[in-house]
Amino acid sequence: MxxxxxRDLILELQAGELNALGDMYDRHxxxxxRTALAITCDPEMAADLLQExxxxxxxxxxxxxxxxxxxxxxxxxxxxxxxxxxxxxxRWMRYINEMxxxxxxxxxxxSPQNIAERDExxxxxxxxxxALPVQQRMVVVLYxxxxxxxxxxxxxLEIPVGTVKSRLHYARRVLKKQLGAHREVxxxxxxxxx
Amino acid sequence: xxxxxxxxxxxxxxxxxxxxxxxxxxxxLPNNGRRLxxxxxxxxxxxxxxxxxxxxxxxxxxxxxxxxxxxxxAFQPVLYFSDVDLYPTYVTDKMLHQSFIG
Numbered sequence: 001m002x003x004x005x006x007r008d009l010i011l012e013l014q015a016g017e018l019n020a021l022g023d024m025y026d027r028h029x030x031x032x033x034r035t036a037l038a039i040t041c042d043p044e045m046a047a048d049l050l051q052e053x054x055x056x057x058x059x060x061x062x063x064x065x066x067x068x069x070x071x072x073x074x075x076x077x078x079x080x081x082x083x084x085x086x087x088x089x090x091r092w093m094r095y096i097n098e099m100x101x102x103x104x105x106x107x108x109x110x111s112p113q114n115i116a117e118r119d120e121x122x123x124x125x126x127x128x129x130x131a132l133p134v135q136q137r138m139v140v141v142l143y144x145x146x147x148x149x150x151x152x153x154x155x156x157l158e159i160p161v162g163t164v165k166s167r168l169h170y171a172r173r174v175l176k177k178q179l180g181a182h183r184e185v186x187x188x189x190x191x192x193x194x
Numbered sequence: 195x196x197x198x199x200x201x202x203x204x205x206x207x208x209x210x211x212x213x214x215x216x217x218x219x220x221x222x223l224p225n226n227g228r229r230l231x232x233x234x235x236x237x238x239x240x241x242x243x244x245x246x247x248x249x250x251x252x253x254x255x256x257x258x259x260x261x262x263x264x265x266x267x268a269f270q271p272v273l274y275f276s277d278v279d280l281y282p283t284y285v286t287d288k289m290l291h292q293s294f295i296g
Contacts, residue, residue, distance in 0.1 A: 037221055043221050051230065129214075144215075
């Protein structure tokens, strides 16, 4: 699978080969899941969006140009679906979900995910992300988590580079305020990722 | 005008990047994702009555936009007259002018 390029996999998918879709899922699932997770701050929703992005890849495979890289398409689809979800989730539904989340968290047996959610230090990170307006959040996620350049972000979001810079500028202000106080505490929970 | 230089990746940017990546990596990816995806694709492509979902989609859209949205709007925060002491002076002045004088 590693030897095949995305171009070959797209061509196979266009020919109706389902395993090509599975191979693309295995290759890009981390990218899609973590982008959706960071924008929505909801692991269950991110898992649903992960499925939805690849279902759309299957549905719109005919329209995808195999000569162009696949990653920008995946980023665009993930960001658009996450944005739609965040916008649709109304205020009172968010309140109900937060209440339910608290109850469930108290009753569920500990798992790596629960531990991550329970960790007070990580909760500050989540709050810092949620403090950003969703349009700034999308830029922040693509810039800080996915290490994309400003130009790549502008192409994915279809906005000028100047707008990306300005959103990042205002987002940094909010993040400095949100994270500044907890910087020392958070430094202790870092670990190396491979 | 002062040029914004957000593109200069400074220590704060490195810190935020490292922090967010560590946070995102704490969450494990869903199990059996590939199998679930391929099952869903097969289910959708094998279903000859897929167009039956159209009325369901219309019903879902109507429920969301014609019922849930108005409820959400109806429960927007309102100002109660009993809380009048808590309002700023310029608000109470305006209310007095509008309700009793004007």
